[in-house]
Amino acid sequence: xxxxxxxxxxxxxxxxxxxxxxxxxxxxxxxxxxxxxxxxxxxxxxxxxxxxxxxxxxxxxxxxxxxxxxxxx
Numbered sequence: 001x002x003x004x005x006x007x008x009x010x011x012x013x014x015x016x017x018x019x020x021x022x023x024x025x026x027x028x029x030x031x032x033x034x035x036x037x038x039x040x041x042x043x044x045x046x047x048x049x050x051x052x053x054x055x056x057x058x059x060x061x062x063x064x065x066x067x068x069x070x071x072x073x
Contacts, residue, residue, distance in 0.1 A: 005068045006030060012068075023057035027071075041072040 006013045015033055017026060023043055031038045043055040047068040053061050063069070 003065055004030075004063060005066065006034070006070075017063070019063065020060050022059060023053040023061045024055060026053070026061050026063070027055065039071040043072055045070045045072050 004015045004017060006015055013034060015030055017029055021029065027038060027044060041055070043053045043057070045052050046063065047070050049064075049067065052072065053063075053069075
């Protein structure tokens, strides 16, 4: 399990997710948890490691404990 701090519009939310989730599954989980619409952009950006997780990725997202992520819309 990974603790993620989600950075979106100045809002920070801690979410626990499985490290086995692919990027699309991860985005789906976060959107359902926060009850927000899925972004139509490329994916999500791992802020603290300056790394883009592409929306079409089929492998586990590779997030680490405490990662800060931002939706790319």
